[in-house]
Amino acid sequence: MREPSINKDIFMKSQITTEEQTALQSSGLCQKTPYAIQGVSSGQLSVCQHFGGCRVQGVMYSYLPETDELVRVDVVRWLKNYRKDADKKAVAEGLEKQGRLF
Numbered sequence: 025m026r027e028p029s030i031n032k033d034i035f036m037k038s039q040i041t042t043e044e045q046t047a048l049q050s051s052g053l054c055q056k057t058p059y060a061i062q063g064v065s066s067g068q069l070s071v072c073q074h075f076g077g078c079r080v081q082g083v084m085y086s087y088l089p090e091t092d093e094l095v096r097v098d099v100v101r102w103l104k105n106y107r108k109d110a111d112k113k114a115v116a117e118g119l120e121k122q123g124r125l126f
Contacts, residue, residue, distance in 0.1 A: 039091050040103065047106060053098060057083045061094040069094065 040048070040060065048059060057080065064087065065073055072078040072094055077086040085094035095103075 039088060039093075040095075044103060044106060048099065048102065051102060053096075053102060057081050057096065059096055059099045061085065063092060064094050065092050 061069065064070060069078065072087050077084065084097045086097055086100055087094055
């Protein structure tokens with residue numbers, strides 16, 4: 025079985041930022057299947073947009089119509105937690121800065 029080619033620009037037009045991509049690579053999530061599949065509406069996976077997701081290579085993906093991509097469900101959960109933690113950190117830093125002003 026051939027090793028799948030890796031598209032280094034996979035997150036260029038994605039909802040996943042470069043910072044999140046870097047953190048995702050070191051998160052420990054399985055890397056055997058792609059984190060995201062772009063251009064879904066113009067390929068064989070276009071049926072996924074009608075059902076909100078699909079299973080590819082045994083892994084469940086959710087369809088994001090804003091960016092026309094499929095993102096693995098475990099990656100969506102990881103991103104939600106990562107963004108939540110980043111927001112908490114930003115609020116804490118903001119409160120710390122306000123405390124220094126007084």
